Amino acid sequence: MSNNRKQQAMETKQKLLYAAREVFFEHGFKKATIRQINQKAETGHGTAYVYFKNKEDFLVELMLETMESFHNIAAIPFRPSSQSEAHKLIAHQVEQFLSLALEKKQIMKIFKEAIGISANVESNWQHIRNQFIESITKDIVYAQRYALAHQHLNPSITARSWFYMNEMFMWELVEDQYTDDIEEIIEHMTSLYMNGLYISTSHG
Amino acid sequence: MSNNRKQQAMETKQKLLYAAREVFFEHGFKKATIRQINQKAETGHGTAYVYFKNKEDFLVELMLETMESFHNIAAIPFRPSSQSEAHKLIAHQVEQFLSLALEKKQIMKIFKEAIGISANVESNWQHIRNQFIESITKDIVYAQRYALAHQHLNPSITARSWFYMNEMFMWELVEDQYTDDIEEIIEHMTSLYMNGLYISTSHG
DNA sequence: TATGTCAATGACACTATGTCATTAAAAACT
DNA sequence: AGTTTTTAATGACATAGTGTCATTGACATA
Numbered sequence: 253m254s255n256n257r258k259q260q261a262m263e264t265k266q267k268l269l270y271a272a273r274e275v276f277f278e279h280g281f282k283k284a285t286i287r288q289i290n291q292k293a294e295t296g297h298g299t300a301y302v303y304f305k306n307k308e309d310f311l312v313e314l315m316l317e318t319m320e321s322f323h324n325i326a327a328i329p330f331r332p333s334s335q336s337e338a339h340k341l342i343a344h345q346v347e348q349f350l351s352l353a354l355e356k357k358q359i360m361k362i363f364k365e366a367i368g369i370s371a372n373v374e375s376n377w378q379h380i381r382n383q384f385i386e387s388i389t390k391d392i393v394y395a396q397r398y399a400l401a402h403q404h405l406n407p408s409i410t411a412r413s414w415f416y417m418n419e420m421f422m423w424e425l426v427e428d429q430y431t432d433d434i435e436e437i438i439e440h441m442t443s444l445y446m447n448g449l450y451i452s453t454s455h456g
Numbered sequence: 457m458s459n460n461r462k463q464q465a466m467e468t469k470q471k472l473l474y475a476a477r478e479v480f481f482e483h484g485f486k487k488a489t490i491r492q493i494n495q496k497a498e499t500g501h502g503t504a505y506v507y508f509k510n511k512e513d514f515l516v517e518l519m520l521e522t523m524e525s526f527h528n529i530a531a532i533p534f535r536p537s538s539q540s541e542a543h544k545l546i547a548h549q550v551e552q553f554l555s556l557a558l559e560k561k562q563i564m565k566i567f568k569e570a571i572g573i574s575a576n577v578e579s580n581w582q583h584i585r586n587q588f589i590e591s592i593t594k595d596i597v598y599a600q601r602y603a604l605a606h607q608h609l610n611p612s613i614t615a616r617s618w619f620y621m622n623e624m625f626m627w628e629l630v631e632d633q634y635t636d637d638i639e640e641i642i643e644h645m646t647s648l649y650m651n652g653l654y655i656s657t658s659h660g
Numbered sequence: 661t662a663t664g665t666c667a668a669t670g671a672c673a674c675t676a677t678g679t680c681a682t683t684a685a686a687a688a689c690t
Numbered sequence: 691a692g693t694t695t696t697t698a699a700t701g702a703c704a705t706a707g708t709g710t711c712a713t714t715g716a717c718a719t720a
Contacts, residue, residue: 260667260717301709405648444649461686465697500701501701505679666718670712674708683698683700
C-alpha cells in the first residue's frame with residue numbers, strides 16, 4: 253500500500269503549514285520568507301515548493317476555515333416583520349461579524365497585511381465582500397417591499413455603504429486602533445444605518 | 457558659486473522622480489524596481505540611492521501634492537443653520553473628496569497598492585484619515601449643539617462610520633469597480649447618513 | 661532480490677536591494 | 691594658471707530572497 257507514503261506527505265505538508273503560521277505570526281506576512289518556513293519546519297529548501305506555489309499559497313490555505321465562517325455569517329437569514337425586529341437582526345449580524353474577526357484576530361491581521369501585497373489574497377477578500385454586499389442588497393429589497401425602508405434608496409449603493417462601514421470597523425478592531433466598546437460600536441452603527449444622524453423633519 | 461552644482465543635482469532628482477512616476481504607472485508599485493527607474497532616467501544604479509532611500513521614498517515624494525489637496529478638503533468649514541444647509545455642505549464635501557480622487561486617479565491607484573506594501577505610505581494615508589475623522593467629529597458636535605443632529609450618538613464613532621463609507625467608495629471609483637454615477641453615490645450616501653435607511657416611526 | 665515510485669533535497673540560475681570606494685568634473689583657493 | 695577641495699555620479703560587490711530541477715534514497719511492489 254502507498255498509504256504510508258501519502259500519510260507521510262500529508263504530515264510534511266501540515267508541518268509546513270504549522271511552521272508558516274508561526275513564522276507569519278512572528279514576523280508578519282511581508283517579512284516572512286520561505287527559507288524561514290522551511291527552517292522552522294526542518295525541511296529542505298525545495299520541500300516547501302513541493303506543496304505550495306509560493307508564500308501566498310500558504311496563507312490562502314491557512315485562511316480557508318475563516319473564509320468559510322465569514323461566508324456563513326453573510327448568509328444569516330433576514331425576514332423581519334417590524335422595525336425593531338429588523339434592528340435586532342441587523343445588530344446581531346454585525347455582532348457575529350465583528351466577533352468572528354476578533355476571535356480570529358491574529359490570522360486576520362496577517363490577512364489584512366497580505367491583502368495589500370498579494371493579488372490572490374485580495375481577490376479572496378473581495379469574494380467575501382461581494383457575498384456580504386449581495387446578501388445585504390437582498391435584505392434591503394426585502395425591507396423596502398415590506399415598507400420598512402425608504403423606497404427611494406438604491407439597494408446596491410446602500411448595501412455597500414453599510415458593509416464598508418462594518419468592514420472598516422472590523423479592521424480597526426483587528427488592528428487595536430481604537431478602544432471603544434464593541435457593543436457601543438454595534439449600537440451606533442446600527443442606529444445610524446437605520447435612522448441616520450440628523451433629526452427628521454420631513455423627507456424629500 | 458555652487459549654484460550650478462545644486463541645479464544639476466535638482467535636475468537629476470527631478471529626472472528620477474519623473475522616471476519613477478512612469479515606471480509606477482507602467483508596472484504598478486509592487487513590480488516596479490529601482491533598476492527600472494534608473495534605466496528610464498538614464499542614471500547609474502547608485503544614483504537613485506543618492507536622492508531616495510528606497511522605492512517607498514519615491515512614492516511619498518510623488519504623493520505630497522495630492523496629500524495637501526486632501527488636507528484642504530478635510531478642512532472645509534461646516535456651519536449649517538438648517539438641515540437642508542447641512543445636507544448641501546455635506547454633499548459638497550463628499551463631492552470634493554471623490555472628485556479629487558478621480559482627478560488623481562492614476563497616482564491614487566498606485567498609492568492604494570502601496571498602502572498595503574509600505575508602512576510608510578500607510579501611515580501617510582492614516583494621517584489623512586485622522587484629519588478627516590477629527591474634522592467630521594467636530595462637525596457632528598456642532599450639529600448636535602444646534603439641535604440638528606441626534607444627541608445620543610457618539611461623535612467619534614459616527615464620524616468614523618461616515619468617513620469609512622466615503623473612503624471605500626473613493627477606492628471603488630479609483631479602481632473602477634462599479635459603474636454607478638458619482639452624483640448618485642453622493643446623494644445616496646448623504647441621504648443615508650442624514651436620515652437613515654428605515655422609515656422613522658419613533659426614536660428611543 | 662530486483663525494480664519502480666515518489667517524497668525530499670540542495671545546488672544553481674536568476675533577480676533585486678543597498679553600500680561604498682572610486683572617479684571625474686566643477687568650485688574654491690592661492 | 692595651477693592646485694586643492696568638494697561632491698555628483700557611478701558600478702562592482704555583498705547580501706538575500708525566489709523558484710527550478712536533476713539527483714537521491716527509502717519505501718512499496720512484483
